[in-house]
Amino acid sequence: MRTPSLFLGALVASSPLLAQRAPATPAARSAAAVAANPAVDTTRLAKLAGSLRFRSIGPALTSGRIADVAVDPTNSKIWYVAAAAGGVWKSVNAGTSFTPVFDGEASYSTGAIAIDAKTPSTIWVGTGENNAQRVVAYGDGIYRSLDGGTTWKNMGLRESEHIGRIVIDPRDSQVIFVAAQGPLSDKGGDRGVFKTIDGGATWTRVLFVNEWTGASDIQIDPRNPDVLVATMWQRQRRTCCYVAGGPGSGVWRSTDAGKTWVKSQSGFPSEELGRIGLAMSPAAPGLLYAIVEAANAKGGTFRSRDAGASWERMSSYQSGSLYYNEIFADPNVPDRLYAVDVTLQVSNDGGKTFGRVGAGR
Numbered sequence: 001m002r003t004p005s006l007f008l009g010a011l012v013a014s015s016p017l018l019a020q021r022a023p024a025t026p027a028a029r030s031a032a033a034v035a036a037n038p039a040v041d042t043t044r045l046a047k048l049a050g051s052l053r054f055r056s057i058g059p060a061l062t063s064g065r066i067a068d069v070a071v072d073p074t075n076s077k078i079w080y081v082a083a084a085a086g087g088v089w090k091s092v093n094a095g096t097s098f099t100p101v102f103d104g105e106a107s108y109s110t111g112a113i114a115i116d117a118k119t120p121s122t123i124w125v126g127t128g129e130n131n132a133q134r135v136v137a138y139g140d141g142i143y144r145s146l147d148g149g150t151t152w153k154n155m156g157l158r159e160s161e162h163i164g165r166i167v168i169d170p171r172d173s174q175v176i177f178v179a180a181q182g183p184l185s186d187k188g189g190d191r192g193v194f195k196t197i198d199g200g201a202t203w204t205r206v207l208f209v210n211e212w213t214g215a216s217d218i219q220i221d222p223r224n225p226d227v228l229v230a231t232m233w234q235r236q237r238r239t240c241c242y243v244a245g246g247p248g249s250g251v252w253r254s255t256d257a258g259k260t261w262v263k264s265q266s267g268f269p270s271e272e273l274g275r276i277g278l279a280m281s282p283a284a285p286g287l288l289y290a291i292v293e294a295a296n297a298k299g300g301t302f303r304s305r306d307a308g309a310s311w312e313r314m315s316s317y318q319s320g321s322l323y324y325n326e327i328f329a330d331p332n333v334p335d336r337l338y339a340v341d342v343t344l345q346v347s348n349d350g351g352k353t354f355g356r357v358g359a360g361r
Contacts, residue, residue, distance in 0.1 A: 064085050064086065065323065067112070068112050069082070069113070070082075077094045078090070078091070078120075078148075082112065082113040084131070085108060087101075087102035087103055087105070088110055088125055088149065090149050101150070102125065102143075102149070104152075105154075107127040107141075109129050109137035109138065110126070110128075111126050111129050111131075111139070111163050111164065112163045112179075113125050113166070117170060118170070119173055121145075121148045123148065124142060124166045124168070124176065125145075125152070126142050126160070126178065127139020129162060130164040136162075136184060138184070139161060141160055141190075142154070142155050142163060142178060142200065143155060155200030158190070160182060161181070161183045161189055162181040162184060163180050164181050164217055164233075165179040165215075165218050169220065170220075172197075174196070174197055174198055175257075176195070176199075181216055181233065181235075182214035185236065187211040191208075192209070193207035193230050206254075206258040206261070207230060207232070207252060213234040215231070216275055216277070217278045217326075219280040221285060223285045226254075226256055227253070229288060230261070231249075231251055231252075231278060233274065234246035234249045235274070235275070242322075244274045246272055249272065249274055250263055250273055251276060266309070267302065267310055268294075269294050269296075271298045272295045273294050273299075275325040276291065279328050283331060283334045286307045287334055289302070289351060290302040291339060292318060293320065293325055299316070301313075301318065301327070301339075301351035314352050324339070326339070328340075334350075335349055335350040343356045343357070345357065
């Protein structure tokens with residue numbers, strides 16, 4: 001391809017200093033002649049420039065962190081994976097291979113994903129990474145697919161920017177709750193707990209604390225879906241610093257499907273709180289775990305035996321709000337839970353002790 005030589009020659013010809021020191025190559029002499037001739041063949045130059053094509057030169061991997069994973073409850077080989085900066089990926093062979101299914105949408109950053117247990121072909125995706133580090137991409141609301149990820153429709157909450165969790169009422173697929181964290185570096189936006197009773201056609205904010213506090217997590221009691229527990233998170237990312245918590249952070253509970261909420265922190269520290277992750281045990285509904293960030297090292301892992309009405313501190317373990325402070329309950333063993341950290345942690349005694357997965361645990 002001769003085009004690079006031509007461009008190099010043009011550069012040399014346009015710089016007297018370079019022209020004095022560079023060898024007079026045929027390409028340079030040709031470029032100098034063209035530059036000296038006012039009748040430049042613009043058609044030929046346009047054709048040469050048009051032959052150039054953009055190509056990817058890296059980085060090779062752009063998706064980075066994995067924000068959420070959902071498995072089809074009727075077919076454990078079907079997985080949906082939400083990448084923090086790489087869209088949604090689907091596997092139909094238990095993770096052996098993946099196909100991107102969100103490339104045509106307006107947002108490439110995803111933070112939460114949920115499958116409708118009654119109709120597993122219905123998938124909900126909350127856009128915007130649900131973390132708070134310096135490099136974090138925002139989204140443009142919540143999306144729904146009715147055909148297993150083949151096509152998507154934006155269902156609103158466009159100003160949420162970061163969505164932490166989506167839960168679906170097991171009795172009625174039209175009822176969905178969304179924990180919207182809101183903008184990371186600014187106040188306002190769609191932040192708090194939102195509810196729809198018409199499959200996302202309209203949304204009502206059912207829990208709001210203040211313009212700097214959003215909802216980070218929400219869990220629904222499968223025995224009585226009118227009982228919900230949500231965590232609120234006051235945070236702000238600035239160039240100079242990061243505010244990880246504040247008086248707006250806390251745990252809230254509703255027993256009437258989100259109509260009214262009360263703070264439910266009996267057993268929690270009195271210090272200001274930060275990010276709080278929740279996990280309801282599928283093996284023992286009503287058994288709820290929380291991983292809590294708090295000032296003065298008073299955070300840790302907490303357990304509730306009454307679906308969030310009261311709590312007991314099990315240990316001081318917590319993993320931090322920038323990327324982590326999320327916890328997952330084992331589907332079969334009530335006392336086993338997993339905590340996302342630099343290395344995946346597991347507890348087999350209800351959160352009293354944690355150790356690295358695979359290290360004899």
